[in-house]
Amino acid sequence: MSFLTRYRWWIVTAAFFVAFTLFTAEFQQAQTTAVLAATLRQSTPLVLGALCGIMCERSGVINIGIEGQMLMSAFAGFIVASSTGDLLYGVAAGIACGMIMGAFLAFLSVTLQGDQIIAGTVLNIAAIGLTSFFFQQGRSLPTGKTSVMRFGALSDLPIVGRVFFTNRPLTYLTLLLVPVIWYALFRTTWGLRTRAVGEHPSAAETVGVSVVRIRYLNLILGGGLAGLGGAYLSLEAVGSFERLMTNGKGFVALAVMIFGRWNPVGAWGAALLFGYANAVQTQFQFRGWLADDPQFIGMMPFIVTIVVVAGFVGRARPPAAIGQPYSRE
Amino acid sequence: MDDATPQTPALEAIGIGKRFDTVIANQDVNLRIEKGQIHALLGENGAGKSTLVNILFGLYRADEGEVRVNGEPVRMDSPHDAIEHRIGMVHQHFQLVPVLTVAENIVLGNEPTRGRGLLDLDRAADEVTELAERFSLAIDPGATVEDLPVGMQQRVEILRALYRKADILILDEPTAVLTPQETDHLLEVLRGLAAEGVAIVFITHKLREVLAVADQVTVMRGGRVVGTTTPAETDQAGLAEMMVGRSVVLRVAKTEARPGAGVLEIRDLHVRDDRDRPAVDGLSLEVRSGEIFGIAGVDGNGQRELVEAMTGLRTIDAGAVLLDDTDITGCTPREISELGVAHVPEDREKHGLIGPHSIADNLVLNRYFRPPYARRGLRQHAAINSDAERLVTDYDIRTESIGAPARSLSGGNKQKVITARELSHGARLLVASQPTRGIDVGSIEFVHQQIVGQRDNGVAVLLVSAELDEILSLSDRIGVIFKGRLVAIADAGDIDRATIGRLMTAGSDAA
Incomplete structure (x- = not known):
């Protein structure tokens, strides 16, 4: 019973989408499948961005530079993949780029104890400037984008096969990362120390846990996740780099993280909601519905963000030490 | 520890000095803590007690001097080093993570695992229960710390130090937050621990507790050690005089x-x-x-x-x-x-004063809006300042200028500002x-x-x-x-x- 009251909003939301999907599937199976498949695809960068946010904020550092980390990594991944002709190098470059930016954020906010909002903004502005400056028209991936992985007969199932078993590798990897990071956060010593540092850094320090080391580690690892999200955009979703191609996803990822209450599984659910809103929007535009007002349709995911963050989140309690630089003396 | 003869003190501070900017917090401080004894460290606020124990626990770094554990000089760069040398500390402001459980708080930093960093919380709970039984400090390892009463939270802190096998235990103002009954119980626990050979440093400014429990007393004033004595050699008045430097x-x-x-x-x-x-x-x-x-x-x-x-x-x-x-x-x-109605609030920093504003402004906070302090919406500085000068003298507020920000005052002088403001208008x-x-x-x-x-x-x-x-x-x-x-x-x-x-x-x- 307490389970029901505690998760009532999740249950209501999930029930609504299941009902809506079943309703539409009744007469338009093709579109429903397309929307659901797109939901998973669209949610992937949001999940990765949100996982980055969770890693950082659980250790007490606000990272609003996820957008910049993703954009720069999308660019780095694309350049490396197009020059070497190997997508794997591209993905690795994207992750490495995110990690370097994470380390830079850690240097600004942990070592120099600067304002974390400003440090994150630095990343965003730097990413926009650098990627726009070095952007060249006409580059392409010699191999094309990552290819679809199929699972035999499973992939041929109606709806489910198309939605879950005909995706590309980074999408699967993301689905795997959600439970892995959840487990790490709540069942390992690293996770316990991370949560302690994010809630009460001086308490962690007095039992010999190094706040600085944990924060550096988490910001760098989290940066790798955001970098993977960037690589996903250029190498798996689109297959090339476009100016400002992250288009606010790094910020929506923060909303996803908050809506998911700093919990990887919650964030995944929240990302699906946003992915769904985005997929419906794409489907509307694709069909030419409300074609006179494309901006209005384009607003949908952002309206969902505002409504959800303002209305549903309510009593979410962020890590207590968030945003405060830590110093011993 | 074969070389540790009974004469070797468990913990020794020699010539410790520490300054923050221009403030001297500790100067040539010597302290000698024997095994199995309760050593009270007594002094007023700002006497340097907390600075000293923070140095002993590796939270601050001493500018000069040496710390010895069991006779060996040691480096204390972080609490990690202190824990290595089996020094445990119970902090004045509890260093517990409120949203974690008792067991998680106790094992944090020293967690039992199933290998490769996988937490073994069941074993943690068992170990905590076992420890609690051994020292008769019963506690529920699964309870969330923020739901526990203050006395219990302190128990968690003590258990956390014992979990790390501390044989030197430092307690910073442990009784400040306790009821008389909880205090009595704590003092009993401390005697028990001392009987098991634990060396205890007990910081307090309550004279009664010192006389009740301590084997030795060191009194600090103005960052220096005034003297070391035993309860048998002195009484409350004597200790108070050592603390303040005059009879009180x-x-x-x-x-x-x-x-x-x-x-x-x-x-x-x-x-x-x-x-x-x-x-x-x-x-x-x-x-x-x-x-x-x-x-x-x-x-x-x-x-x-x-x-x-x-x-x-x-x-x-x-x-x-x-x-x-x-x-x-x-x-x-x-x-x-x-x-x-005059109100001297509980939290003077938050509700009693506006820290960045001047002492003069703070002295008229409850009447700045009416004559003679304001006329037709314009502040009358002459009236405000002459009032402030008078109150600073009458209430003995120690400050260089009435224009100084209120937050620059010491706690006692802040309280005098509030008292002056609240009591000077009938x-x-x-x-x-x-x-x-x-x-x-x-x-x-x-x-x-x-x-x-x-x-x-x-x-x-x-x-x-x-x-x-x-x-x-x-x-x-x-x-x-x-x-x-x-x-x-x-x-x-x-x-x-x-x-x-x-x-x-x-x-x-x-x-």
Whole structure:
């Protein structure tokens, strides 16, 4: 019973989408499948961005530079993949780029104890400037984008096969990362120390846990996740780099993280909601519905963000030490 | 530890020096802690006790001097080093993560695993239970720390040090937050630990506890060690003199109260706390002019909400507050202040002063808006400044300039600013909440004299304090608050310390 009251909003939301999907599937199976498949695809960068946010904020550092980390990594991944002709190098470059930016954020906010909002903004502005400056028209991936992985007969199932078993590798990897990071956060010593540092850094320090080391580690690892999200955009979703191609996803990822209450599984659910809103929007535009007002349709995911963050989140309690630089003396 | 002869002290500080910017916190401090002994470190706030133990625990780095554990010089760069040398610390402000469980807090940093960093929380809980049984410090390892009462949280801190096999235990003001019963229990636990060979450093400014439990006493003043003695060689007055550097009147000199007509009446008051739970739950009391009514109680039993409600800072659910038969329920803080209610708030940094503003501005915070301090919306600096100069002299506020920001003052001087402001405009009722919390003995003496002086001038005083000694020495009548109600009201002479202690913790006098 307490389970029901505690998760009532999740249950209501999930029930609504299941009902809506079943309703539409009744007469338009093709579109429903397309929307659901797109939901998973669209949610992937949001999940990765949100996982980055969770890693950082659980250790007490606000990272609003996820957008910049993703954009720069999308660019780095694309350049490396197009020059070497190997997508794997591209993905690795994207992750490495995110990690370097994470380390830079850690240097600004942990070592120099600067304002974390400003440090994150630095990343965003730097990413926009650098990627726009070095952007060249006409580059392409010699191999094309990552290819679809199929699972035999499973992939041929109606709806489910198309939605879950005909995706590309980074999408699967993301689905795997959600439970892995959840487990790490709540069942390992690293996770316990991370949560302690994010809630009460001086308490962690007095039992010999190094706040600085944990924060550096988490910001760098989290940066790798955001970098993977960037690589996903250029190498798996689109297959090339476009100016400002992250288009606010790094910020929506923060909303996803908050809506998911700093919990990887919650964030995944929240990302699906946003992915769904985005997929419906794409489907509307694709069909030419409300074609006179494309901006209005384009607003949908952002309206969902505002409504959800303002209305549903309510009593979410962020890590207590968030945003405060830590110093011993 | 074969070379550790009985003469080798467990912990030794030699010539420790530490300065923060221009302030000398420790200078040539020597301290010698023997195994199996309780060593009290006594001193006023700002005497350098906390700095010293933070150096011993690796939280601060000493500018000069040496720390030795079991006779060996050691480097203390971080708490990690201290823990390596089996030094444990119970902090004044508990260093526990509120949202984690007892077991998680205790094992944090030293977690039992199933290999490769996978937490073994079941084993953690078992180990905690076993440890708790061995030292008779029963606790539920699965409870979330923020749900535990303060005494229990302190127990978690002690267990955490023992879990790390500490044989040197440093306790920073451990009794400041405890009830008399909890304090007695803690002192018993400490004696038990000492009997097992643990060396204990016990920081306090409460003389009674020092005499009750310590084997040795070191007194600090102004960052230096004044001397080391034993309880057998001294008494409360002697220790107080060492602490302050002059003889101090411990007992407040006051004459018999001559109470007049009722000034404050509270009828069946109901108030909720920040989390919307009932905090004051049907409380009634009356305070007459010329008497001090003291409210004793463990922190968190509705004292804060009571004071905030009657000064207009918190919404009243039901009941009435009457000042000289005028109903002030639901009035704004300014209306209440204008009716002659002086308020010395519990948290002076947050509710008593505007830190960045000047001392002069803070001295007129309750009347800056009216003549002569403001005319037609323009502030009159001449009037504000001449008032400030006068109050700084009258109340002995130690500052270089009335233009200095209030936050630059010491705790005691901040309290003097608040007291000066609240008492210098003819109050009829004084509400003083924890008026001497965290201030030095000299300032305590001054604040107490002020409170008694107000009483003698016919002001009604409502005194709320978690320091039972303060309640006992100042009050004419005492009410004991428990879970938002007054469970007893008695004349000060008719109720003793032990009875109040029992009422504070249990709500009834059943021993």
